Amino acid sequence: MTGFNRSDDGRILSIAEGEECLSHSQLNRLEDSFREWAEKPKRDDVRLSRLSVLLIFLLVRYTGAKLSEVLSINIHTDLDWARHLVIFRSNGNENAEPREVHISQSLADEIRGKIDTLKSHKESERLLDLxxxxxRRKFYERALECGFPKRLGGPEAIRKARGVELMQSNIPLPAVQMMLGHSTPNLTSSYVAFSKDEIQAVAQRFLEKESGRKTSARNSFFGKVSEILRGDIQTRVVMETLEGNSIITVITNDSLERLGLSLGRLITAEVKAPLVILHGGEASPKCSTENRLRGVVTRITNGEVNTEFIVKISETTEICALVTSSPSSPFELNVGDCAWALFNCSAVVLHVD
Structure with a gap:
């Protein structure tokens, strides 16, 4: 397993497990409120002022940056439109390395358009220096307008909520830490090492998917090809995730060539929920299934046809399994039980950019 910095881990996880913060849907409601508020004024000066606040909100909301970092952005040097990057520099510390945070292409295009609108009325490299x-008062007002507690609408609370949102969406913990500016963990697992650039690439891939996602991020794994064993017809591919889990799949040799897979390449592996088999208990099941991931059942949703089980296998990764509902022979798993998520190598689908 990857050696995480537990002190940084705790700074994120304490929010998810103890302190209250806005959920994903509540963050979206707050964003809608900001957008409506910014569009209302007819006077140019009021509309431009609100547009600046909206931009600050969007940057805090999607980069997880501190308010002071966002207010210090130089629009000429700290926004890389070609690479969809926001660059945060450590004020007062010339030796500190800038932190680059990816945003989705659609968000980058929107922010660029809004900044161009502001620049047409006021030319300044510090357009966001409010x-x-x-x-903070404007953030609190929007939160209260949505019916949320004032404290949950502040920039610091939104930054924390973003961290939880990222973790609940299965983005690996090292990528969350890097985005939020926490000290980075040891990125070397027992089988494969991940560089800083590769961690950022994983984050970028997730953020682009997030901006257009219509389905859940569960059962998606991000990682690097650690082993390729080619046979006459098929090839065995092993992917190592940032959290140290190995995902095994078998693809045709034609698919190997078409995907352009090679050792060290970053890829995404997905498995559909109906193909995941659950096995209760602490001990590893005695079976021939290639992929076995141990976790804890965190949620069960009963339906007339199927029952959905959510198994948390790490702090940032959940697996969803669908089991046929049967009143005559109910599945013997409860929330809090230890469980193994099993799936065959043939159930894994690989994706590359």
């Missing part, structure tokens, strides 16, 4: 107290 009074922090003023910005």
């Amino acid at each position: 009074d922090p107290g003023f910005v």
Whole structure:
């Protein structure tokens, strides 16, 4: 397993497990409120002021940056439109390395358009350099307008909520830590090492999917090809995730060539929920299934046809399994039980960019 920095881990996980923060849907409601509020004024000066606050909100919302970092952005040097990057620099510390945070292409295009609107009325490299107290008041007002507690609408609370949102969407913990500016963990597992650039690439891939996602991110694994064993007709491919899990699949040799797979390439592996088999208990099941991931059942949703089980296999990764509902022979698993998520190598689908 990857050696995480537990102190940084705790700074994120304490929010998810203890402190209250806005959920994904609540963050979206708050964003809608900001957008409607920014569009209302007819006077140019009021509309432009609100547009600046909206931009600050979007940057905090999607980069997880501190308010002070966003207010310090130089629009000429800190926004890389070609690579969809926001660059945060450590003020007062010339030796500190800038932190690059990816945003989706659609968000980058939107932010660029709004900044161009502001620049047409006021030319300044510090267009977002507003009074922090003023910005916080506007954040609190929007939260109260949505019916949320004031404290949950502040920039710091939104930053924390973003961290939880990323983790609940299965983005690997090292990528979340890097985005939020926490000290990075040891990125070397027992089988494969991940560089800083590769961690950022994983984050970028997730953010692009997030911006257009219509389905759940569960059962998606991000990682690197660690082994390729080619046979006469098929090839065995092993992917190592950032959290140290190995995912095994078998593809045709034609698919190997078409995907352009090679050792060290970043890929995504997906498995459909109906193809996941659950096995209760602490001990590893005695079976021939290639992929076995141990976790804890965190949620069960009963339906007339199927029952959905969510198994948490790490702090940032969940697996969904669908089991046929049968009143005559109910599945003997409860929330909190240890369980193994099993799936054959043939159930895994690989994706590359």
